Amino acid sequence: MSTTIKKYLDERKTLVDKALQKFMPKPSGLASDIIKAMNYSLFAGGKRIRPILCIAGAEAVGGHADNVVPVACAIELIHTYSLIHDDLPVMDNDDLRRGKPTNHKVFGEAVAVLAGDGLLTLAFKLMAGYGAEKDVKEKTLLRVIDLIASAAGYKGMVGGQVVDITYEGKQPDPAVVEYIHRHKTAALIAASVTAGTILAGGTMDEEKSINRYGQQIGLAFQIADDILNIEGDRKVIGKGIGSDKKKGKITYPSVFGTAESKTIQKELITNAIDSLKRFDTRAEPLRSLARYIIERKT
Amino acid sequence: MSTTIKKYLDERKTLVDKALQKFMPKPSGLASDIIKAMNYSLFAGGKRIRPILCIAGAEAVGGHADNVVPVACAIELIHTYSLIHDDLPVMDNDDLRRGKPTNHKVFGEAVAVLAGDGLLTLAFKLMAGYGAEKDVKEKTLLRVIDLIASAAGYKGMVGGQVVDITYEGKQPDPAVVEYIHRHKTAALIAASVTAGTILAGGTMDEEKSINRYGQQIGLAFQIADDILNIEGDRKVIGKGIGSDKKKGKITYPSVFGTAESKTIQKELITNAIDSLKRFDTRAEPLRSLARYIIERKT
Numbered sequence: 001m002s003t004t005i006k007k008y009l010d011e012r013k014t015l016v017d018k019a020l021q022k023f024m025p026k027p028s029g030l031a032s033d034i035i036k037a038m039n040y041s042l043f044a045g046g047k048r049i050r051p052i053l054c055i056a057g058a059e060a061v062g063g064h065a066d067n068v069v070p071v072a073c074a075i076e077l078i079h080t081y082s083l084i085h086d087d088l089p090v091m092d093n094d095d096l097r098r099g100k101p102t103n104h105k106v107f108g109e110a111v112a113v114l115a116g117d118g119l120l121t122l123a124f125k126l127m128a129g130y131g132a133e134k135d136v137k138e139k140t141l142l143r144v145i146d147l148i149a150s151a152a153g154y155k156g157m158v159g160g161q162v163v164d165i166t167y168e169g170k171q172p173d174p175a176v177v178e179y180i181h182r183h184k185t186a187a188l189i190a191a192s193v194t195a196g197t198i199l200a201g202g203t204m205d206e207e208k209s210i211n212r213y214g215q216q217i218g219l220a221f222q223i224a225d226d227i228l229n230i231e232g233d234r235k236v237i238g239k240g241i242g243s244d245k246k247k248g249k250i251t252y253p254s255v256f257g258t259a260e261s262k263t264i265q266k267e268l269i270t271n272a273i274d275s276l277k278r279f280d281t282r283a284e285p286l287r288s289l290a291r292y293i294i295e296r297k298t
Numbered sequence: 299m300s301t302t303i304k305k306y307l308d309e310r311k312t313l314v315d316k317a318l319q320k321f322m323p324k325p326s327g328l329a330s331d332i333i334k335a336m337n338y339s340l341f342a343g344g345k346r347i348r349p350i351l352c353i354a355g356a357e358a359v360g361g362h363a364d365n366v367v368p369v370a371c372a373i374e375l376i377h378t379y380s381l382i383h384d385d386l387p388v389m390d391n392d393d394l395r396r397g398k399p400t401n402h403k404v405f406g407e408a409v410a411v412l413a414g415d416g417l418l419t420l421a422f423k424l425m426a427g428y429g430a431e432k433d434v435k436e437k438t439l440l441r442v443i444d445l446i447a448s449a450a451g452y453k454g455m456v457g458g459q460v461v462d463i464t465y466e467g468k469q470p471d472p473a474v475v476e477y478i479h480r481h482k483t484a485a486l487i488a489a490s491v492t493a494g495t496i497l498a499g500g501t502m503d504e505e506k507s508i509n510r511y512g513q514q515i516g517l518a519f520q521i522a523d524d525i526l527n528i529e530g531d532r533k534v535i536g537k538g539i540g541s542d543k544k545k546g547k548i549t550y551p552s553v554f555g556t557a558e559s560k561t562i563q564k565e566l567i568t569n570a571i572d573s574l575k576r577f578d579t580r581a582e583p584l585r586s587l588a589r590y591i592i593e594r595k596t
Contacts, residue, residue, distance in 0.1 A: 025452070030477050034452045034460040085415060090407035109388035110463045113411065117383060117418065118452040124422045125447035128440045138436035142426045145443065149423035154323070154332045154416040162332040165408045179328050 005288035009052060012065070016051040019069045020076065023126060037107040037115035038122070042080045045098045047298070049221075050075045050192040053289065057193035057210055060276075060283040063200020070130035071144055071199060074123040075192050078152050081119035082161070082188075084112055091165060092247070124149070136199055144195045151191035160184025169248035172255040178219075180250060185225075186218025193286070209275050210286075216272035217290050223265045224294045226251035227258060233297065265294050303586035307350060310363070314349040317367045318374065321424060335405040335413035336420070340378050343396045345596070347519075348373045348490040351587065355491035355508055358574075358581040361498020368428040369442060369497060372421040373490050376450050379417035380459070380486075382410055389463060390545070422447070434497055442493045449489030458482025467546035470553040476517075478548060483523075484516025491515075491584070507573050508584075514570035515588050521563045522592045524549035525556060531595065563592050 020042060027035045051072030058068045065072075087094040087102040088109060094102055104112035127145050130136075150156060160183025167176055193214040197207050229244045230253055244251050252261040272290045276283045318340060325333045349370035356366045363370075385392040385400040386407060392400055402410035425443050428434075448454060458481025465474055491512040495505050527542045528551055542549050550559040570588045574581045 030461050031457050114456050114460050118456040121447050121451035128443035145426035149419050153419035158412050158416040159329050159332050162412050163328050
């Protein structure tokens with residue numbers, strides 16, 4: 001990873017982490033348990049890739065991070081809720097996430113379900129509530145809420161997760177794995193970067209190009225996760241290696257093999273960067289992020 | 299129940315049911331499982347009290363049902379998601395809801411969790427996406443989304459449910475039961491009726507009165523549920539009688555006894571109707587609904 005992109009990621013991550021600290025409530029009274037459980041997973045060491053993409057999507061068209069940070073943070077809340085629910089014993093049954101015990105291991109399954117529900121709901125409150133104080137048109141904000149809700153819901157992340165779970169142990173199938181990855185992962189990643197561009201007042205053409213970029217890096221991101229689940233370093237990743245195979249998950253390596261998956265992944269990144277050709281140097285972080293996504297070790 | 303209020307409830311329920319049929323997707327392709335699971339619980343025979351309250355809250359200040367129906371339906375989606383998650387084995391572990399097998403009994407626990415997630419997310423999409431076609435200002439719509447997200451989240455329904463679960467089997471405590479009921483139930487009921495008033499352009503004073511009404515009938519509604527769980531007819535209610543006591547739930551009857559709970563309930567309804575004194579006959583349905591809430595057998 002180049003020093004420039006490392007610096008960019010670090011700076012934007014700091015911005016997001018500070019904003020999350022500001023937005024999230026402190027434990028108090030009878031609400032202490034739920035707030036602790038929500039904060040536990042939100043502050044468990046995420047890379048903040050989605051909020052950083054949202055900010056980079058705004059900056060690529062000349063927007064400013066400050067105007068998109070509430071939406072960027074809301075997306076991280078949605079991502080975190082999805083991890084809490086995915087880790088539940090009735091879903092992927094994972095005990096570790098980012099090297100720490102999963103939410104239900106610490107707070108119990110009932111509170112973990114509700115912590116996820118609480119984060120998802122708070123994400124929409126955060127988005128709906130901030131327009132008045134920032135330089136964002138209400139109509140634009142509603143469009144972004146609509147976009148993110150679509151990407152997170154049954155037509156996106158939730159829809160992908162259902163197929164991911166229900167097809168466990170079934171015959172690997174190219175159409176199914178693409179459906180799972182495009183819905184479970186690429187939809188919210190594409191919505192993250194596109195939301196940034198929309199909020200910063202990008203044109204419809206810019207928005208389309210950014211969305212195409214987002215869909216491609218989103219799919220590549222999940223393929224990279226699949227490969228890390230085979231070739232990754234347990235200590236670096238902070239969760240079990242080989243768990244996909246053990247569970248009979250349909251992944252790109254299980255359908256195409258690891259070598260072919262890496263080829264597909266590289267093509268996606270080339271196409272993603274190609275989707276950005278209308279943009280100037282302000283889109284450089286997006287280009288670097290595309291490369292980073294398949295080079296990362298965690 | 300008077301013929302007038304019965305007719306009012308029936309007509310508004312039909313309106314809501316038709317709109318829900320229009321808004322909800324039909325099972326198709328790989329999304330079939332999640333859509334079936336979402337629709338199963340949504341169309342399992344709910345009374346649609348919350349959406350009807352939302353409509354009545356609009357009509358009380360001269361608004362029209364058509365303008366609030368998308369938000370009214372979104373609230374029913376949120377209510378339904380909460381029932382699916384509450385019924386899960388890790389929560390209340392209920393096998394029956396409205397006389398039918400609960401969502402996880404039919405679709406399995408993983409899909410039930412995701413069906414809830416899908417309904418909650420779709421509710422926000424429904425609200426954010428409809429402003430453009432209806433006579434509702436974008437700013438107003440954002441305020442309503444904010445209000446409903448607050449009422450549904452850790453400061454409202456989710457927060458109440460956590461305390462409901464974590465205090466099972468503990469010493470009955472008046473402060474705790476009031477917290478649970480105000481958060482778990484009254485918050486979303488109050489937000490439903492208030493959202494209607496806001497969307498219909500009610501004044502700040504009207505909004506405050508309606509909110510007070512909503513908080514009072516909301517609390518009375520949950521006390522009525524507690525009493526029905528003791529005195530109700532299993533066949534009419536469609537779920538187990540005595541389950542609260544068996545689980546050691548903190549309820550109004552467990553804290554105050556049944557007789558005292560009925561007195562509290564009646565006082566709440568008197569106060570709720572009193573909160574409406576600034577309104578003319580257009581608020582008559584709200585007054586009747588207040589009475590209906592504690593007289594209902596299901």
